[in-house]
Amino acid sequence: MRELLLGLLLLPGIALAGEGPPAERQAELLYLLRQDCGSCxxxxxxxxLGPSLLPEALADRDPETLAGIIRDGVPGTPMPPWGFEITREEARWLARRLKQGVEP
Structure with missing residues (x-):
């Protein structure tokens, strides 16, 4: 019983560790975020030039919508599409990270 309880307590941490791209790609994406996204x-x-990407500014934004903006850009604005550079899942990961807050 004790082992089962311990296993259940560890499951959320294991699930989080497996979420998103590999650690090396995460570092690349965060660099892209700081350098390329940061330029606007x-x-x-x-x-x-672009709006704030701090968690409080994104509080009412759905992560899936944010991921779409990252990948597809916003026509008629300076926001370019990044779909040539990142996958849909990577865009979702970035959107979740932005909503949590990213160290500058």
Whole structure:
């Protein structure tokens, strides 16, 4: 019984460890976020040419919608599509990270 309880307690951590791209790709995506996204959204992501990407600014935004914006861009605005550079799942991962907060 004790082993079963311990196993159930560990499951969420195991699931989180397996979420998203591999660690090396995560580092590449965070670099892309800081450098490329930061060039318009501000190096601290507080806004600039583009809006703030801080969690409080994204609180009412659905991660799936954010991922679509990342991949497809916003026609008629300076927001370019990044679908040539990142997969749909990577865009979802970035959207979740932005909603959690990313260190500048």
């Amino acid at each position: 959204h501000g190096m601290t992501l507080r806004g600039g």
